[in-house]
Amino acid sequence: MKRRTFTSLVAGLSIAAGMMGSTAMAQDNMRIALVVKALGIGFFEAAAEGAEEAAAELGGVEIIYTGPTDTTAEGQIEVINSLIAQRVDAIAISANDPDAVVPALKRAMDRGITVISWDSGVSEEGRQMHLNPSSTPLIGNTILKLAADHMPDGGDVAILSASATATNQNAWIAAAEEALPNYSGVNLVATVYGDDLSDKSYREAQGLMASHPNLKAIIAPTTVGILAACQAVTDSGKIGEINVTGLGLPSEMAGCVDSGATESFAIWNPIDLGYSATMIAHSLATGTAAGPGAEIPMGRMGSVTLDDTGTAAMADPFTYDSSNIDQFKSIF
Ligand code: RAM
Numbered sequence: 517m518k519r520r521t522f523t524s525l526v527a528g529l530s531i532a533a534g535m536m537g538s539t540a541m542a543q544d545n546m547r548i549a550l551v552v553k554a555l556g557i558g559f560f561e562a563a564a565e566g567a568e569e570a571a572a573e574l575g576g577v578e579i580i581y582t583g584p585t586d587t588t589a590e591g592q593i594e595v596i597n598s599l600i601a602q603r604v605d606a607i608a609i610s611a612n613d614p615d616a617v618v619p620a621l622k623r624a625m626d627r628g629i630t631v632i633s634w635d636s637g638v639s640e641e642g643r644q645m646h647l648n649p650s651s652t653p654l655i656g657n658t659i660l661k662l663a664a665d666h667m668p669d670g671g672d673v674a675i676l677s678a679s680a681t682a683t684n685q686n687a688w689i690a691a692a693e694e695a696l697p698n699y700s701g702v703n704l705v706a707t708v709y710g711d712d713l714s715d716k717s718y719r720e721a722q723g724l725m726a727s728h729p730n731l732k733a734i735i736a737p738t739t740v741g742i743l744a745a746c747q748a749v750t751d752s753g754k755i756g757e758i759n760v761t762g763l764g765l766p767s768e769m770a771g772c773v774d775s776g777a778t779e780s781f782a783i784w785n786p787i788d789l790g791y792s793a794t795m796i797a798h799s800l801a802t803g804t805a806a807g808p809g810a811e812i813p814m815g816r817m818g819s820v821t822l823d824d825t826g827t828a829a830m831a832d833p834f835t836y837d838s839s840n841i842d843q844f845k846s847i848f
Contacts, residue, residue: 564581587678720744721749
């Protein structure tokens with residue numbers, strides 16, 4: 517009897533201790549910073565929605581959505597330094613430059629902060645892993661094919677990119693250039709940079725039209741650039757003459773598809789991308805090891821396996837046109 521009382525007292529104490537432990541844990545938020553190329557870009561706002569969804573599912577996770585006001589590495593370095601000072605638990609960054617942010621991110625890792633890149637990558641030494649939205653060669657081929665499919669007689673195309681140092685756009689453009697010989701009659705006449713700023717992208721699109729009077733398509737592998745190019749083509753009365761394509765958000769591009777300025781464009785689901793990046797950051801911050809061959813869980817998105825550069829890719833991009841845009845324009 518006495519012994520049982522003692523046992524149950526000990527059991528009771530450990531249950532109480534366990535409860536205190538879990539209560540303390542629940543109050544002890546893990547802070548995951550989602551560092552984007554720049555604030556005010558719809559694509560990243562959709563990714564943040566996914567990050568919040570992951571945080572709600574995990575519980576005890578706070579998302580700090582942050583980034584500079586323009587798409588520069590200098591701006592991101594300031595943001596990273598401030599996150600180190602705030603002692604966040606994890607940083608998940610879409611980088612404006614693969615190398616310039618490395619020293620700051622190394623300092624973060626030295627202080628025990630989990631660092632991953634997603635969307636636009638960081639060089640291997642500056643992060644624990646990188647999550648690509650899709651296969652780079654596939655995206656490169658897709659953006660070219662979207663243009664070529666509407667140019668039966670071939671002709672001139674130009675690329676309007678984001679910033680000149682953006683890891684993701686540069687990789688997609690290199691992949692598109694590699695695929696170019698498969699599209700006979702399609703000539704890439706210029707690549708220009710709008711820095712993911714609407715006004716600069718608009719002016720660059722105007723410049724392309726002025727310098728290349730026979731232009732048949734503008735390919736913008738950026739959600740900011742494609743929308744600005746659509747507006748520039750529309751304003752110059754060239755709908756039907758120049759097809760604007762690339763990577764865009766259905767919510768932002770619906771009007772361009774309706775007007776005919778854009779025949780079709782592609783993108784992956786940015787909400788799923790932000791959700792997955794957050795799940796991965798949480799997983800690594802709670803002890804999952806990242807290294808070649810590692811399988812990292814991502815909640816409802818399943819898992820990814822890292823290649824020998826510590827990189828993994830998600831799903832294939834999806835193409836939108838007048839047949840399906842209405843179904844997706846209210847989602848992202
Ligand atoms: C812009 C950004 C982002 C890119 C998309 C397609 O929103 O440049 O990095 O993934 O376009």
